[in-house]
Amino acid sequence: MAKVLFIVSGASYWVVKDGSRYATGYWAEEFANPYRILTDAGHEVVVATPGGVIPTPDMMSLRPAMNGGIDGALRMESIIREAEALRRPLQLSDIRLEDYDAVYLPGGHGPMADLAFDADCGRLLRRQLASGNPLFIVCHAPASILSTRIHGESPFTGYRMTCFTDEEEEAVGVAAIAPWLLETDLKAKIGVQFSRGPIWEPYMVEDRNLVTGQNPASAAVLGGRMVELLKGA
Numbered sequence: 001m002a003k004v005l006f007i008v009s010g011a012s013y014w015v016v017k018d019g020s021r022y023a024t025g026y027w028a029e030e031f032a033n034p035y036r037i038l039t040d041a042g043h044e045v046v047v048a049t050p051g052g053v054i055p056t057p058d059m060m061s062l063r064p065a066m067n068g069g070i071d072g073a074l075r076m077e078s079i080i081r082e083a084e085a086l087r088r089p090l091q092l093s094d095i096r097l098e099d100y101d102a103v104y105l106p107g108g109h110g111p112m113a114d115l116a117f118d119a120d121c122g123r124l125l126r127r128q129l130a131s132g133n134p135l136f137i138v139c140h141a142p143a144s145i146l147s148t149r150i151h152g153e154s155p156f157t158g159y160r161m162t163c164f165t166d167e168e169e170e171a172v173g174v175a176a177i178a179p180w181l182l183e184t185d186l187k188a189k190i191g192v193q194f195s196r197g198p199i200w201e202p203y204m205v206e207d208r209n210l211v212t213g214q215n216p217a218s219a220a221v222l223g224g225r226m227v228e229l230l231k232g233a
Contacts, residue, residue, distance in 0.1 A: 001042040002101035002233035004226065006031070006085070007092065007121060007144070009110030010053035016177040025056035027108035029067070029216045030138050031086075032079040034104055034223030041227045045085050046100070050118050052091035058108045061216075092120035101233045102226055103128045106219065107139030107164065109174070112182065115144035122147030129155055129210060134229050136222045138213035139164045143182055145190055157191040160207040162214045168199045 008031065013021040035045055049055050057080060060066060067073040080086065097103070103124070105111065115121045125148050128135045137144065142163040148154045166183045169175040186192050196214060197203030202221045203214040213222045 001044065002230040003044045003046065003099065004038055004230075005095065005097075005100040005103045006035070006045055006047045007103060007105045007115070007124065008047055008049050008055040008086075008089065009108060009114055009141075010049040010051060010055055011110040011113035012056040014109050014113040015179070017179050018177070022109065022174075022177065023059065024109035024113065025058040026106050026110050027139060027216055028057045028061035028076050028080060030106035030108065030141075030219040031057075031083075032076050033220040034106070034136075034226065035083055036079050037220065037223035037227060041230075043227075043230060043233075045083075046090065047085040047088075048090040048092050048095050050092055050114050050120065052089050052094075054087060054089060056110070058110070061108065092118065092124065095120075095124060097124060097127055097131065097133075100133075101230055102134040102136065104136040104222070104226065105138070105141035105144055107141040107216075109140055111141045111143040112180075115141065116146045118144070118147050122149070126155055132209050134209055134211065134226065136211045136213075136226055137161075137163075138219050138222055139215050140182060142186060142212060145192075146185060149189070154190050156210070158193060159210055160193045160195055160205050161186070161210060161212040162195050162197075162203055162205045163212060164215055165196050165199065168215060171199060
């Protein structure tokens with residue numbers, strides 16, 4: 001079976017416009033659903049973070065209101081609690097991409113605090129894109145693509161992709177305090193061909209070996225697509 005690397009934010013807060021700390025981390029649904037889909041299919045998941053820190057879930061993402069009720073929240077907590085890989089992450093600096101069949105990055109605002117500026121993350125994403133092996137990124141995790149620039153140039157320029165939209169950021173009330181907006185910066189600083197669906201609806205864009213999802217609801221769709229691409233691995 002396949003071995004999949006999950007690159008997860010190690011941030012627990014994001015410094016916003018006024019200099020205050022906005023509590024964040026990775027979004028539970030975006031880790032848990034692909035993790036469950038992949039492990040149920042018999043694949044192995046390995047987690048890596050900047051510095052090997054144990055990643056923090058965004059507490060808001062564990063609330064019943066974000067998971068369709070109490071049962072959904074309990075299910076989410078159960079998956080995360082049982083995911084042993086979360087408690088023994090590797091350091092991004094130690095990762096050998098040759099050991100993995102695919103790479104996946106879950107979102108939450110955490111990646112906007114660390115992965116967007118992490119040199120090891122940028123190096124790994126450039127190499128994964130060039131390898132032709134599957135690279136899956138969802139919601140706010142495309143912020144990591146900003147770290148792939150060298151002298152202002154990124155190999156992701158011109159790729160069709162999606163991410164958490166500026167409209168969705170406004171709808172959750174974060175746009176007004178955010179020091180920068182993901183959709184805006186990916187267009188302006190990377191030069192991606194941006195595509196999107198209706199807010200909150202699952203939406204996936206596939207361009208060569210890059211597969212991106214718009215929002216938390218898209219994570220399960222990406223998980224299913226990963227299993228399809230990994231058949232036979």
